[in-house]
């Protein structure tokens with residue numbers, strides 16, 4: 001019998017769900033700039049974005065890494081991320097986007113709750129690492145609103 005053992009990834013930011021910032025956002029105990037929500041997934045702006053529109057897509061159920069999700073949940077997470085990416089790219093008039101999904105401290109995972117970064121990229125930033133940016137609360141709210149509106153028109157055109 002083969003025994004492929006799954007090692008546990010080190011995560012210095014491991015916390016119980018009640019102390020997890022993303023679980024607190026899911027439970028509306030912490031503020032965020034939400035852009036999308038369904039029964040199992042939620043998306044909101046990253047508060048230290050690499051670009052305007054940088055969004056995080058998370059399962060509502062707490063799990064530290066992608067290994068804590070089953071394959072269907074992982075597929076669904078990326079289905080939602082793909083949908084969100086279209087509204088993000090439209091909202092900020094980007095020319096491309098990145099999905100970044102970090103697992104474990106060694107991979108620079110900062111919050112130990114599974115999330116996919118959706119990072120829009122403009123052609124002028126091609127090949128450049130732009131660093132964290134800062135936007136005012138009203139800029140963040142306006143970006144989130146534009147993405148939300150884009151998502152609702154996307155879901156209308158899906159029908």
Ligand SMILES: [Zn+2]
Nearest residue numbers: 020023062113
């Ligand atoms: Zn959590």
